[in-house]
Amino acid sequence: MATTPALEVRSAQEVRAGAVLAVLSAASFLASLDLFIVNVAFEHMGRSFPGASLADLSWVLNGYAIAYAALLIPLGRLADRFGRKAGFLLGLGLFTAASAACAASTGLWGLVFSRVAQAVGAALLTPTSLGLLLNATPPDRRTRAVRIWAAVGSLAAAAGPVAGGLLVELSWEWVFLVNLPVGVVALLAAVRLLPDSRDSARGPLPDLLGAGLLGVAMGALSLALVKVEEWGWADARTGVSLLGSAVAGGLFWWRSGGHPAPVIEPALLRVRTFAWANLSAFVFSVAFAANLLASILWMQEVWHYSALRTGLAIAPGPLMVPLFASVGQRLSRRVEAGWLAALGCVLFAVGATLSMVGVEAVPNYLTGLLPGWMLSGVGVGLVIPTLLASATVELPPTRTATGSAVVNMSRQVGMALGVSLLVALVGASVGGERQAAFGHVWIAVALLSLCAAPLSFGVSTASSALSGSHRR
Structure with a gap:
């Protein structure tokens, strides 16, 4: 034919x-x-x-x-x-x-x-x-x-x-x-x-100078955190770094309020679901990055795993993400987004806690690290897709792309601070002191993830000035 x-x-x-x-x-x-x-x-x-x-x-x-x-x-x-x-x-x-x-x-x-x-x-x-x-x-x-x-x-x-x-x-x-x-x-x-x-x-x-100020603010804060063990909190260099971060951050926010094309439109943050989704994504990403690097360094530095063995050991966690992202999508028909994201944050915190109490100096991957690591992957699968989807649900169509980019920006800022947090807690410690320091990282991860849980409830709150005017 x-x-x-x-x-x-x-x-x-x-x-x-x-x-x-x-x-x-x-x-x-x-x-x-x-x-x-x-x-x-x-x-x-x-x-x-x-x-x-x-x-x-x-x-x-x-x-x-x-x-x-x-x-x-x-x-x-x-x-x-x-x-x-x-x-x-x-x-x-x-x-x-x-x-x-x-x-x-x-x-x-x-x-x-x-x-x-x-x-x-x-x-x-x-x-x-x-x-x-x-x-x-x-x-x-x-x-x-x-x-x-x-x-x-x-x-x-x-x-x-x-x-x-x-x-x-x-x-x-x-x-x-x-x-x-x-x-x-x-x-x-x-x-x-x-x-x-x-x-x-x-x-x-677009406001490229504002973008530069944002980069300086994040870089100066990261510098203070990663160097604080070497410099000390009372050192002038730590103070100058923190002050520089605050000044650059303040100038960034000032420019955002007056620039016609700012990096972050202040009006977007008046949309409640958008603002809460960004705050929750930021806090959760601090925990995520610190947990990821802590788990990898523990296996390589304490257990002396090769890079290949470490990669294979890490893989089950990320594999849980797409699987439970799909589960979360189905659950979202019956469960509010805020509750779903909060559940994921709690599961992630429990996973970090299991890792902390389960690992030993002698390798015990299957019983010590794997259960908590997989549970953390389940948490990520519930949290991140839910927050990304919820962040833009109340935004006008003309702001959806920008809104998605802002959430991704919040996640990257959080991950940079998560790495800095790990360095601040682990630093140059050695031996048993270093192993204890990893435990402190996992405690911080659990606490941060638990803090992100109540913040996630904000994504279930409807109505805002911007979205309301759009509907009218």
Whole structure:
């Protein structure tokens, strides 16, 4: 039977849409893979830089998180204004090139600088990839495409620990070199396949100075936390760092109130569900990052696990996330979002507590760490998707993309402070003192997660000035 021209056109459109989805999902995979894969390689990087303290090494993680958080929204807005395809290509190219620079780094601070460049690329490619996907996908297929795009990110989180462990067996440089072939292929395919899109209305330029102030505020606070054991609370350097963070944060908030395109619109924070979701996501992310790095370092430093064994041991937790995200979606039909997120926070706290009381100096992974780690993964699966979905439910459609970006920014800020918290508590301790310090980290993780639980109830509170005016 002959194929009609209409069917041929539709088939060609579907093939092209599938190719676009594959390219954009590959970019999402790269950006999402980074979190777990670099954490697993953290200790091996430290061995390559003799004399580097845990506080210094923390900037490999925090430099990325701070730059990504500060630039995610303004770079996304620049791409919306000048062209999402150009922004995506530039972001992907920079991320790939910076990955090569990370692998070629011969000094710690060169690696940190390259990681910051990586974060700039990720902050540009992440929002543009979703914008391009929505523009290139027919309306009746957008929901499915976005779910696939998000699922690929979840797959990266699950695969990251094992991939990181395998690659580190070769050398830690391969953690970054693996990005090169995927990045180059995705870049070449993107040039050919991706249609461009941009906002028709040319609004004001985003507040890049405000983004810089936000980065300074986060960086100065992180510096004070990671150096406090070395400097002491009474040291002038600690005071100057904390004062600098407060001043930069105050200036950032002042600019946000008067700039026509601020990093965070103050009006958004008057939307109760949005404000509470951001606060809860921030506090929970502090606990999440500290728990992740503490678990990895415990296995590598106390139990002397190899990177591969650590990656395999970490993998069950992330695997729980997509599974219980699906469970949470089903439960959300009968349970309010606030209760669901609060339950996840409590489960995460219980998981951290089980890890604290269960682990011993002699390896006892199956009975000591695994139960709490898997329960923590269940908690993440209930908390993060629920907060991300709830944050934007009351926002006008024109603010949904910005709202989602702000929540992701809050999570990155929280993760940077979580790493800093671990460094502040563990520091340069050794032997039995160091093992006790890990216990203090898990106590802090449990307390922070329990604090996030009541904050989560705010996402069930409806009504706000902004959303109310939108409905009118």
